[in-house]
Amino acid sequence: MPDQEKQVREIMIDVFEFPHVPYWFTxxxxxxxxxxxxxxxxxxxxxxxxxxxxxxxxxxxxxxQDILQYIxxxxxxxxxxxxxxxxxxxxxTTHLLSELSEKPVSSFLHPSRLFADPEDLVSKAAELxxxxxxxxxxxxENQKKLVGIVRSIEIFEYLSAAxxxx
Amino acid sequence: xxxxxxxDNPKKLYVQLLEILKxxxxxxxxxxxxxxxxxxxxxxxxxxSKATVRQAVAxxxxxGYLLKQQGRGTFVCKRVxxxxxxxxxxxxxxxxxxxxxxxxxxxxxTVLMPTDDLDLKLNIPEDIHVIYLxxxxxxxxxxxxxxxxxxxxxxxxQLLQDDLEQNSLLEILENKYQIRITKVxxxxxxxPVSGDEGNLLGLQPGTPALLLEQRFFAGTREIMYTRSxxxxxxxxxxxxxxxxx
Numbered sequence: 001m002p003d004q005e006k007q008v009r010e011i012m013i014d015v016f017e018f019p020h021v022p023y024w025f026t027x028x029x030x031x032x033x034x035x036x037x038x039x040x041x042x043x044x045x046x047x048x049x050x051x052x053x054x055x056x057x058x059x060x061x062x063x064x065q066d067i068l069q070y071i072x073x074x075x076x077x078x079x080x081x082x083x084x085x086x087x088x089x090x091x092x093t094t095h096l097l098s099e100l101s102e103k104p105v106s107s108f109l110h111p112s113r114l115f116a117d118p119e120d121l122v123s124k125a126a127e128l129x130x131x132x133x134x135x136x137x138x139x140x141e142n143q144k145k146l147v148g149i150v151r152s153i154e155i156f157e158y159l160s161a162a163x164x165x166x
Numbered sequence: 167x168x169x170x171x172x173x174d175n176p177k178k179l180y181v182q183l184l185e186i187l188k189x190x191x192x193x194x195x196x197x198x199x200x201x202x203x204x205x206x207x208x209x210x211x212x213x214x215s216k217a218t219v220r221q222a223v224a225x226x227x228x229x230g231y232l233l234k235q236q237g238r239g240t241f242v243c244k245r246v247x248x249x250x251x252x253x254x255x256x257x258x259x260x261x262x263x264x265x266x267x268x269x270x271x272x273x274x275x276t277v278l279m280p281t282d283d284l285d286l287k288l289n290i291p292e293d294i295h296v297i298y299l300x301x302x303x304x305x306x307x308x309x310x311x312x313x314x315x316x317x318x319x320x321x322x323x324q325l326l327q328d329d330l331e332q333n334s335l336l337e338i339l340e341n342k343y344q345i346r347i348t349k350v351x352x353x354x355x356x357x358p359v360s361g362d363e364g365n366l367l368g369l370q371p372g373t374p375a376l377l378l379e380q381r382f383f384a385g386t387r388e389i390m391y392t393r394s395x396x397x398x399x400x401x402x403x404x405x406x407x408x409x410x411x
Contacts, residue, residue: 016295016319019279019293019295020276020277020278020279020295021278021279022274022276022278022298025278025281029281032281033279033281036292036293037293049279052276052277052278053276054273054274054275054276054300055274055275055276056275056276056277056326
């Protein structure tokens with residue numbers, strides 16, 4: 001741990017680095033937004049969208065791993081082999097995928113239940129993230145206003161600095 | 167008379183300069199199409215730095231008062247429209263004029279990314295964050311107008327905190343953010359309402375309603391795209407044409 005431990009505000013990134021979507025957007029719309037973000041070269045890791053309600057309150061997030069998981073649940077179920085399914089265009093799979101794509105992201109998001117404060121020490125944020133396997137941790141000012149995001153990458157960079165001082 | 171910058175004034179220098187220059191345009195001291203003094207001249211006239219002049223001029227350009235022409239200079243914009251032009255009359259003004267009991271319910275005031283062709287309608291890159299407003303206008307306890315507005319987030323981020331139930335969006339844009347709407351393009355058609363829209367407007371899904379799409383500009387810059395669904399029996403459009411002699 002560094003001698004003078006940093007606060008979360010010093011390592012968090014701007015929330016506008018991530019795409020924002022309302023909870024009623026469909027999985028297809030969010031996938032399209034993430035694709036554009038990836039192709040535009042602006043996509044951060046994890047490739048995720050932040051999900052908000054009508055009053056711009058953060059509800060949670062959804063990343064491409066989640067989307068892959070849901071697509072996999074439709075296409076890779078049962079005893080069918082992965083390569084067969086990915087090459088398949090059977091009507092049932094197509095129908096299921098179409099249904100899945102039109103569902104709202106509210107059905108899939110990871111709810112945001114844990115938050116950091118900008119003045120928290122980084123070690124506290126790290127503990128929350130590592131203890132709960134969170135890829136991102138929202139930072140709320142006065143327990144209300146979303147002001148930033150801490151990712152595993154920031155935590156890694158901060159904590160792994162100790163390797164190079166040892 | 168040359169108004170001078172007051173360095174004891176808590177207002178930022180560029181804001182003071184902006185107000186002075188805007189006043190000159192609005193009072194007609196600087197005529198439409200006329201070239202304004204150069205950056206150096208403005209620095210000398212108001213005893214401010216180039217950075218201050220640039221910030222004030224950029225803001226006036228953004229809000230449609232000025233137009234920069236590469237290699238020629240900066241000109242007072244042709245598109246400045248006199249106050250009170252009927253095309254910019256807000257819903258609130260219309261209702262106050264009609265003396266009816268009305269209210270606005272803000273159903274959404276949030277941020278989203280453009281999907282479908284919204285980036286084209288707003289003329290923005292597709293990875294720009296957009297403020298989304300959804301408002302239901304109610305007159306005599308009856309919902310009559312469902313309005314969805316989209317604005318690039320970066321032009322007025324504080325709009326997310328503004329009270330849009332008590333205040334007109336157009337007034338807030340003009341008075342608080344100094345975004346002066348100078349042109350509106352309108353497209354009117356009849357369109358069936360969806361299930362959600364019908365629920366909000368008290369209409370059966372599929373019922374025809376008036377769909378008004380509007381693109382708002384400040385100078386050459388597009389500021390807002392609005393999609394309004396109106397109960398057809400509650401609206402009448404009035405268009406007046408006059409030949410200029």
